[in-house]
Amino acid sequence: MTRCGTIALVGQPNAGKSTLLNAVVGQHLAIVSPKPQSTRLPVTGVRTDGDTQLVFVDCPGLLEPDYLLQGAMHAAAVEAIHDADLIAYLHPLADFPAPDLASLARLDRPPRAPVVTVYTKADLVGPSAHPLIRPSDALVLSATTGDGVDAFLARCRDHAPESPFHYPADEISTQPLRFFVAEYLREAAFDLLEEELPYALACEVDEFREAETPVYIRTTLFVERDSQKGMVVGAGGRTIKAIGTRARQAAEALVGRPVYLDLWVKVLPKWRSRREALTRLGFRSVPKEITA
Numbered sequence: 702m703t704r705c706g707t708i709a710l711v712g713q714p715n716a717g718k719s720t721l722l723n724a725v726v727g728q729h730l731a732i733v734s735p736k737p738q739s740t741r742l743p744v745t746g747v748r749t750d751g752d753t754q755l756v757f758v759d760c761p762g763l764l765e766p767d768y769l770l771q772g773a774m775h776a777a778a779v780e781a782i783h784d785a786d787l788i789a790y791l792h793p794l795a796d797f798p799a800p801d802l803a804s805l806a807r808l809d810r811p812p813r814a815p816v817v818t819v820y821t822k823a824d825l826v827g828p829s830a831h832p833l834i835r836p837s838d839a840l841v842l843s844a845t846t847g848d849g850v851d852a853f854l855a856r857c858r859d860h861a862p863e864s865p866f867h868y869p870a871d872e873i874s875t876q877p878l879r880f881f882v883a884e885y886l887r888e889a890a891f892d893l894l895e896e897e898l899p900y901a902l903a904c905e906v907d908e909f910r911e912a913e914t915p916v917y918i919r920t921t922l923f924v925e926r927d928s929q930k931g932m933v934v935g936a937g938g939r940t941i942k943a944i945g946t947r948a949r950q951a952a953e954a955l956v957g958r959p960v961y962l963d964l965w966v967k968v969l970p971k972w973r974s975r976r977e978a979l980t981r982l983g984f985r986s987v988p989k990e991i992t993a
């Protein structure tokens with residue numbers, strides 16, 4: 702008899718969801734940034750131990766949407782909440798207590814799955830603060846030191862229903878390599894670009910020739926305005942080169958072979974507020990409009 706459960710990792714932007722996903726699968730799958738709202742589309746990570754498979758869905762942060770992209774991010778997180786067998790609601794321990802999830806996520810119906818509150822970044826708070834949350838059944842962990850991650854995994858296993866595995870036991874994600882290449886470009890952009898620019902940038906992989914050595918990957922970085930194009934390219938092409946080098950190294954670690962990244966920067970006017978642009982960039986449920 703096997704077990705297989707889906708765990709949604711949800712919470713406010715910057716709570717540490719992607720860092721925890723990477724810790725449980727043991728690979729840098731999801732992009733991580735000190736800047737909030739780095740995750741836009743859910744990232745799936747699979748971990749199989751013996752007879753139990755856990756499917757983690759790292760969600761975009763829960764926020765009050767101001768524009769259509771944020772509405773689509775919110776819709777993706779809410780969908781994952783309703784699809785899960787267990788909802789892991791992450792919140793930094795330093796900001797204890799976590800606000801009510803149903804109102805934070807503006808859920809129109811209660812979720813089917815149980816919610817476990819997981820206080821994150823415990824390494825940033827002295828151990829004396831931990832007893833604050835006892836005797837509730839919340840968990841405390843640090844995804845960067847690994848403290849508390851095993852107890853979190855044990856809780857996930859307790860909630861995994863009896864079921865055949867959904868994926869082969871050696872798989873760690875269900876998303877294609879091209880998705881991660883586009884994400885690594887965004888991660889580099891989050892790191893190397895300032896202020897609003899990382900938020901105005903989207904990536905698309907146009908061509909992926911795996912049979913070639915190095916693997917040839919042609920990508921487009923979209924910005925919203927012409928003036929942003931120059932900032933992404935940088936003086937003498939320095940900025941785009943740095944973004945490309947960083948993303949190529951991450952892509953090579955995942956692909957396991959040398960990669961050639963061909964980068965193009967184009968303007969896709971106001972893509973963050975346009976339905977068809979968001980659909981093209983992979984968002985499945987784009988709301989008709991933003992409701993406050």
Ligand SMILES: Nc1nc2c(ncn2[C@@H]2O[C@H](COP(=O)(O)OP(=O)(O)OP(=O)(O)O)[C@@H](O)[C@H]2O)c(=O)[nH]1
Pocket residue numbers: 713714715716717718719720721732733734735736737738739740741760761762763821822823824825842843844845846
């Ligand atoms: N010290 C410490 N920092 C952490 C820990 N977990 C995450 N961080 C940091 O917190 C920041 C946000 O982490 P992410 O994993 O990107 O957070 P997220 O919840 O996925 O954020 P969004 O995708 O923007 O919603 C990054 O700078 C991480 O390095 C932790 O356990 N300890």
Ligand SMILES: [Mg+2]
Pocket residue numbers: 718719720731732733739740759760
């Ligand atoms: Mg994230």
